[in-house]
Each structure stands twice: as C-alpha cells, then as structure tokens.
Amino acid sequence: MHELAVTESILQIASEHASKAGAKKVTDVYLVLGRLSSIVDDSVQFYWDALSEGTICQGAQLHFERIPAKMACLDCGTSFELPGELILCPKCQGGHVKVITGDEFRVDSIEILQESGENL
Amino acid sequence: MNTLRVPVVEKILNANDQLAEQNRRRLDQAGTFGINLMASPGAGKTSVILQTIRRLAGSTRIGVIEGDTAPVTIDADRVISAGMPAVQINTGGDCHLDAVMIANGLNQIAVDQLDLIIVENVGNLICPAAFQLGTHTNVLIASIPEGDDKPYKYPNIYRGIDVLILNKIDLLPYVRFDMDYFRKGVEILNPGVKVFPVSCASGEGFDPWLDWLRAKLSKE
Ligand SMILES: Nc1nc2c(ncn2[C@@H]2O[C@H](COP(=O)(O)OP(=O)(O)OP(=O)(O)O)[C@@H](O)[C@H]2O)c(=O)[nH]1
Ligand SMILES: [Mg+2]
Numbered sequence: 477m478h479e480l481a482v483t484e485s486i487l488q489i490a491s492e493h494a495s496k497a498g499a500k501k502v503t504d505v506y507l508v509l510g511r512l513s514s515i516v517d518d519s520v521q522f523y524w525d526a527l528s529e530g531t532i533c534q535g536a537q538l539h540f541e542r543i544p545a546k547m548a549c550l551d552c553g554t555s556f557e558l559p560g561e562l563i564l565c566p567k568c569q570g571g572h573v574k575v576i577t578g579d580e581f582r583v584d585s586i587e588i589l590q591e592s593g594e595n596l
Numbered sequence: 597m598n599t600l601r602v603p604v605v606e607k608i609l610n611a612n613d614q615l616a617e618q619n620r621r622r623l624d625q626a627g628t629f630g631i632n633l634m635a636s637p638g639a640g641k642t643s644v645i646l647q648t649i650r651r652l653a654g655s656t657r658i659g660v661i662e663g664d665t666a667p668v669t670i671d672a673d674r675v676i677s678a679g680m681p682a683v684q685i686n687t688g689g690d691c692h693l694d695a696v697m698i699a700n701g702l703n704q705i706a707v708d709q710l711d712l713i714i715v716e717n718v719g720n721l722i723c724p725a726a727f728q729l730g731t732h733t734n735v736l737i738a739s740i741p742e743g744d745d746k747p748y749k750y751p752n753i754y755r756g757i758d759v760l761i762l763n764k765i766d767l768l769p770y771v772r773f774d775m776d777y778f779r780k781g782v783e784i785l786n787p788g789v790k791v792f793p794v795s796c797a798s799g800e801g802f803d804p805w806l807d808w809l810r811a812k813l814s815k816e
C-alpha cells in the first residue's frame with residue numbers, strides 16, 4: 477500500500493495552506509476519500525502522527541469522510557452501491573455501468589489557530 | 597488566538613500529477629513515446645519487453661526504465677543483454693513508481709535518441725494505479741495463471757488502462773480460466789479497451805500488439 481506517500485502529500489498540502497493563512501498551528505485536517513481509493517485510514521493516521529511531529533501540523537486530528545462507490549446501470553437505470561468488489565447490475569445483471577461517486581481523493585479543508593487580529 | 601476553517605480542496609496527489617505533466621512534456625519534446633507497463637509480480641512484464649525489443653529492434657530505438665523495490669538489476673541486465681539501454685530505479689521498498697522516480701530515470705537515459713521508452717512498474721496491482729508517471733499510455737499485463745477473477749478484485753488498475761495484454765495463453769489447456777467471465781469484468785470496468793492475448797513462450801499473438809505499437813510510434 478502507498479499510505480506513506482499519500483500521507484506525505486497530505487502533510488505538504490496542509491502545511492502549505494496553513495502557512496499561507498498565517499496559522500500558528502493546524503488543529504484539524506478534513507479529507508474526502510472515495511471508497512474506490514484503496515487507502516486504509518488507520519495506516520494514514522499512524523504515518524501522520526510520525527511525519528507531522530515537529531511541524532505546524534503536529535497533533536492535528538485527521539478526519540476521514542468516506543464517499544460510497546455509487547454506480548449507475550446504463551442499460552436499466554438502476555443505481556447501486558458497490559459492496560467492495562465489483563458486481564454486475566443487481567437488477568438486470570448487466571455489465572454496462574458507470575461510476576457516479578467513489579473516486580474522490582482530496583484535502584477538503586483545514587482548521588487552524590491564528591493569532592487574534594491577523595484574521596482579515 | 598482564534599480558530600479558522602480554511603478551504604483547501606486540493607487533490608492529494610496533485611504534486612505528483614504536476615510533475616508527471618513535466619515528464620510528459622519532456623517526452624513530447626524528445627519525440628519519444630512512453631509506456632507505463634503494470635502487472636502483478638511474475639505476470640511477464642520483462643518477458644513482454646524482451647519480445648517487443650527482439651521484434652522491433654531493427655526499426656525502433658527502445659529504452660527501458662526498470663522499477664524494483666530492491667537494488668537488484670536482474671531485469672535491467674536482461675534488457676541490456678538484448679541490446680537496448682536500461683536504467684534501474686530502486687524504489688527503496690515502495691510499492692509503486694512515481695513521477696519523481698521517472699524524472700530521475702529520464703535523467704539517466706538518452707531520451708532524445710529513443711523512439712520508445714517502456715517503464716516496467718513495480719509488480720503490484722493496487723498502488724501503481726494511483727500514480728501518474730507522465731507516460732502516454734498505460735498498459736496492464738494480466739496472465740492466465742493469475743486467474744479470471746482479477747478484474748473483479750483489482751478494479752482500479754483495470755479502469756485506468758488503455759491496453760490489456762493477456763499473457764501466457766499457452767497455459768490455457770492446463771489452468772481453469774473462464775475467458776467470458778474475465779472479459780466481462782474487463783468490459784464493465786473499461787468498455788472497449790484493447791485486449792491482446794499473447795504468449796511469450798510461443799510468440800503467439802504478438803503481431804496485433806506490435807501493429808498497435810507501430811501505429812502509436814508513427815504518430816509520435
Ligand atoms: N508459460 C509461460 N511462461 C511465461 C510466459 N511469459 C513469461 N513467462 C514466465 O513467467 C515468469 C515471470 O516472467 P517475467 O517476465 O520475469 O515477469 P515479470 O512480470 O517481469 O516479473 P517481476 O519483474 O519479477 O514482477 C518467468 O519464469 C517467465 O519465463 C508465457 O507466455 N508463458
Ligand atoms: Mg520483471
């Protein structure tokens with residue numbers, strides 16, 4: 477798994493945006509991850525605790541919002557959620573399907589502490 | 597002190613994607629076509645590369661970037677023995693190649709003198725799918741002994757490919773492999789993707805793959 481590389485990127489993105497906003501400290505990082513991205517939350521949290529030490533992000537809480545993998549059948553119009561592995565349309569057994577959600581993979585926002593008065 | 601929520605909305609692998617863009621521009625400037633070759637360990641990545649080199653050697657200058665998790669040069673040595681330049685990239689245990697490693701690889705090979713660069717990614721069906729390299733096309737090798745259920749178990753890698761090479765078809769008489777079931781999974785994930793069944797052992801099936809490749813090279 478590539479959780480280490482992913483966590484490094486999250487730290488870089490969060491730190492960059494925090495400095496730009498004049499943060500003293502980052503308290504929370506909000507992530508949005510689709511179910512189709514094969515990332516294990518616990519591993520990211522583990523690497524995060526180690527990597528963020530001594531940075532502006534030290535001690536920040538990671539929040540994972542998981543978006544379900546939703547598919548739509550292009551033949552009969554049924555929408556359905558993937559249970560984890562790939563399945564055919566549960567209604568017509570067709571394989572003509574499209575991904576609606578589940579590919580999300582982003583840092584959505586961060587929560588920071590600022591010196592009072594710097595907030596414009 | 598006050599608390600403030602700052603919107604970010606940035607793709608996590610944005611930095612990698614941007615470097616991949618730079619790699620792509622570099623290949624384009626050199627007029628070199630780039631392939632990202634992915635597969636599970638032992639599916640036949642190096643075998644397909646060697647067959648391809650053997651058959652195109654007269655007309656095409658091919659370089660290979662070999663990604664391995666350990667500092668071994670077995671695969672790179674085979675390419676060099678076949679008469680083409682190769683660089684070995686040691687990922688230091690990482691499960692995939694990324695755009696930084698490819699940028700380093702491109703520094704070690706005479707890109708300008710090549711028509712084609714094949715990147716042999718680390719043997720893995722999960723992680724390489726997430727990292728763009730800047731190559732022009734993603735090729736996946738599946739092989740008969742891996743089983744017919746792989747598209748269902750590793751959907752992400754099947755979704756992002758342009759070409760699927762199905763290797764080791766010489767083993768079909770000996771291994772239970774439901775071709776219809778396999779093809780249906782591929783079709784769900786990647787409708788209309790090019791599929792080339794081949795055997796590196798017998799050489800069967802290579803012509804359609806090479807025709808496809810030649811057509812790409814003549815455009816580049
Ligand atoms: N029967 C048969 N064996 C094959 C075929 N292609 C490759 N092999 C064998 O499969 C094994 C692995 O082949 P490689 O080309 O080294 O596979 P790879 O994907 O490069 O392996 P790694 O780099 O270690 O991940 C070797 O023993 C090959 O001889 C084929 O078409 N048929
Ligand atoms: Mg190999």
Ligand SMILES: [Zn+2]
Binds near residue numbers: 552553554566569
């Ligand atoms: Zn349906």
